[in-house]
Amino acid sequence: MLISVSCSGKTSAAAESQSVEDQFAERGSFSADSAYSYVKRQVDFGPRVPGSDAHKACREWLVEQLSAYADTVTVSGTPVTAWDGATIPVHNIFARFKPESQARILLAAHYDTRPWADHDPDSDARLKPIYGANDGASGVGVLLEIARNLAKENPEVGVDILLTDAEDYGARDDSPRAHEEDTWCLGAQQFARNLPYTAADTPRYGILLDMVGGRGAVFHQEYFSTRYAQKPTAKVWAMARKLGLTDRFPAKEGGAINDDHLPLIRAGIPTTDIIESNNASTGSFNPTWHTHDDNMDNIDPSSLSAAGRVVLNVIYSEKP
Numbered sequence: 001m002l003i004s005v006s007c008s009g010k011t012s013a014a015a016e017s018q019s020v021e022d023q024f025a026e027r028g029s030f031s032a033d034s035a036y037s038y039v040k041r042q043v044d045f046g047p048r049v050p051g052s053d054a055h056k057a058c059r060e061w062l063v064e065q066l067s068a069y070a071d072t073v074t075v076s077g078t079p080v081t082a083w084d085g086a087t088i089p090v091h092n093i094f095a096r097f098k099p100e101s102q103a104r105i106l107l108a109a110h111y112d113t114r115p116w117a118d119h120d121p122d123s124d125a126r127l128k129p130i131y132g133a134n135d136g137a138s139g140v141g142v143l144l145e146i147a148r149n150l151a152k153e154n155p156e157v158g159v160d161i162l163l164t165d166a167e168d169y170g171a172r173d174d175s176p177r178a179h180e181e182d183t184w185c186l187g188a189q190q191f192a193r194n195l196p197y198t199a200a201d202t203p204r205y206g207i208l209l210d211m212v213g214g215r216g217a218v219f220h221q222e223y224f225s226t227r228y229a230q231k232p233t234a235k236v237w238a239m240a241r242k243l244g245l246t247d248r249f250p251a252k253e254g255g256a257i258n259d260d261h262l263p264l265i266r267a268g269i270p271t272t273d274i275i276e277s278n279n280a281s282t283g284s285f286n287p288t289w290h291t292h293d294d295n296m297d298n299i300d301p302s303s304l305s306a307a308g309r310v311v312l313n314v315i316y317s318e319k320p
């Protein structure tokens with residue numbers, strides 16, 4: 001008996017069932033180059049530390065970009081006292097697609113950058129602000145490219161994009177308050193205390209993107225996401241599998257990260273964090289994390305595109 005073997009080495013029956021699986025029709029046209037240019041444009045403003053001129057200029061540019069794509073864009077927040085006693089302004093940016101829809105999804109990323117490079121090998125440079133190409137601009141760049149797609153091809157559900165402020169103002173490593181969790185994610189905490197939703201239109205779930213642009217980034221399942229945001233975590237990693245991106249999204253547990261998803265989870269929006277937390281050389285974040293090497297040299301368009309295609313297709317697969 002002749003068993004036909006396809007070039008993949010599978011029998012025809014196996015090849016057929018494989019091809020059925022391969023028939024998933026990807027939607028949208030997420031451009032890696034466009035996402036990369038959105039990242040670079042933010043970095044070109046300089047470090048985006050809350051209260052700085054560069055932060056303000058970048059914020060105005062982000063509002064302008066989102067206004068071209070979304071139905072509504074608002075900026076909100078009130079000043080907070082940070083861990084070091086500084087009063088810092090908070091400006092969360094909130095863009096909405098189909099604001100009338102009750103079935104909604106929330107996407108988030110932080111756009112501020114860390115005022116210090118407390119992980120830099122050069123101790124003399126640790127008090128200078130970082131460029132935050134990966135830590136800040138990467139997630140926002142992916143969300144802008146998603147916004148551009150959503151304007152062209154509307155999703156069936158409503159989508160809100162939250163660009164959080166003051167995520168990265170957390171207590172410095174050399175301070176007595178290092179490891180105090182609530183010194184981080186100040187903008188997300190404020191958003192979570194003042195949710196702009198009713199019981200009827202609260203997002204079903206959220207997806208946070210943080211540090212999605214590192215070279216060869218791999219996204220393990222962040223610990224709190226697997227515990228408290230099972231639905232979006234399952235959806236994201238299943239979509240990655242459908243898109244043939246299991247190398248980028250292994251179904252393996254990653255680090256437990258204090259990030260903007262935690263205030264959202266506590267406020268009732270189960271939010272998964274797509275973040276590089278198991279880098280092959282550090283075992284945790286990307287080697288450039290909180291150093292002056294977090295610049296465009298480390299930004300990998302294929303990492304941006306892996307994260308962006310997955311999130312965009314999760315959105316398009318969501319039914320009202």
Ligand code: AHN
Pocket residue numbers: 135167168184210256257258259
């Ligand atoms: C930890 O330091 C474990 N989390 C801080 C979250 C963060 C900082 N994300 C980006 N920068």
Ligand code: ZN
Pocket residue numbers: 114135168290
């Ligand atoms: Zn950071």
